[in-house]
Each structure stands twice: as structure tokens, then as C-alpha cells.
Amino acid sequence: MNVLVILGHQQAGSFNHAIAATVVRVLKDNGHTVTFHDLYAEHFPAILPAEEVPQDNAFVDPVIQQHCEELTAAEGIVIVHPNWWGMPPAILKGWVDRVFRPGVAYEFSEGDLGGGVPTGLLTTRLALVLNTSNTEDEREQLVFGDPLEALWVDCIFGFCGVPNVHRRNFSIIIDSTLEQRQGWLREVEALVNELFPVS
Numbered sequence: 001m002n003v004l005v006i007l008g009h010q011q012a013g014s015f016n017h018a019i020a021a022t023v024v025r026v027l028k029d030n031g032h033t034v035t036f037h038d039l040y041a042e043h044f045p046a047i048l049p050a051e052e053v054p055q056d057n058a059f060v061d062p063v064i065q066q067h068c069e070e071l072t073a074a075e076g077i078v079i080v081h082p083n084w085w086g087m088p089p090a091i092l093k094g095w096v097d098r099v100f101r102p103g104v105a106y107e108f109s110e111g112d113l114g115g116g117v118p119t120g121l122l123t124t125r126l127a128l129v130l131n132t133s134n135t136e137d138e139r140e141q142l143v144f145g146d147p148l149e150a151l152w153v154d155c156i157f158g159f160c161g162v163p164n165v166h167r168r169n170f171s172i173i174i175d176s177t178l179e180q181r182q183g184w185l186r187e188v189e190a191l192v193n194e195l196f197p198v199s
């Protein structure tokens, strides 16, 4: 399977980097073709400029065009990022803003200016979102409503036609032990093996 892996974390050596490295390693071991982007390391240009705001004659930066082609070609997608204020880091939000373009990720039917219900265009069948946070899962859900769940499952992947979205949040990171983090990485490995088995 052709799998796109996107990491949105600012620091090499972080637990998020360890998660992404585990994902990439297991995918490759299982025979999948991996396209990996560490958005911070690549200095991904996250700000959507006015001339690129979706419209028929919009100018699309070649870097973004390349990302769009990779998104279109992806049969599976894995997203790795920490919870920042119930949102992804801005660089990853910018990746969605610029790469999930109309005509690439979704479209509206003829005559619909964008107020209706779109058709998802992604042929990706399977997405996995791996998050980290410093909040107990129960508190995240009860107090904050777990915004990352709705964001990825409904607002982004659901909107663009990806039917099968799995998400796992690892917490609490800040005072976790080495053993806990090693256990979580084994969980990542098992999850990737289950969802993206040997091809």
C-alpha cells in the first residue's frame, strides 16, 4: 500500500518523533511504500497566501502541488502530532489548509458555490491519527469534548471521503516513565501491524 506519513512536532528526539519513526519502520517492514514528511524539519510553508485561496485560477506553489499529488496517491495516511490547545500544531493545520484543496480532496456539485454538502475525492481508504497529550483521556472527553476526534474523523477525513479513521491518544506524556513510553511504542507497532499488515 502507498502510505503517506505526516509528522507535526517541533523537536527531534521527542516522543512524537519516536512514534513516527516506529510507524515508518513497521510500514516498510510490512512491504508498504512510505512517503514521510517531518513538517518542521522541512520548514513546510504553512501559511495559505491569498492567491492560493481555492478558486479555479488559483496559483498553487509547486511544493504544495507535490504534496497534493502525494495526498491523491495515498492509499493510507498516518498523522502524528501532539495536542496543542485541542488542535494540531499550526504547521500541520497549515498543511491541511493548503494541501486538502478542492479538486484534490473534495468538490461541490455543479451550481453549489460551497454551501452544500461536498463529495470527498480522496481515494484513501484508511487513516490513522496518533496524538500525545498531558490530559487524562476521560478529562479530555468530559471537559473539552475531545476536539481532535471530531476534527480528524469528521471535519477533515470524513469531509474528504475517507471512511475508515482510527485514532489513538497517548497520555500523560509529561511524567511518563521510560517503560510506559516503550509500552506505548509497542502499541503503535501493534496498531500499524493490524491496520497495515504485510502486503
Ligand SMILES: Cc1cc2nc3c(=O)[nH]c(=O)nc-3n(C[C@H](O)[C@H](O)[C@H](O)COP(=O)(O)O)c2cc1C
Pocket (backbone or CB within 6 Å): 009, 014, 015, 016, 017, 082, 083, 084, 085, 086, 087, 132, 133, 134, 135, 173, 174
Ligand atoms: C503550545 C502547547 C499547547 C499545548 N496544549 C495542550 C492541550 O491543550 N492539552 C494537553 O493535554 N496538552 C497540551 N500540551 C502538551 C503537549 O500535548 C505535550 O507536550 C506533548 O503531547 C508531549 O509530546 P512530546 O513529548 O512528543 O513533545 C501543549 C503543549 C504546547 C507546547
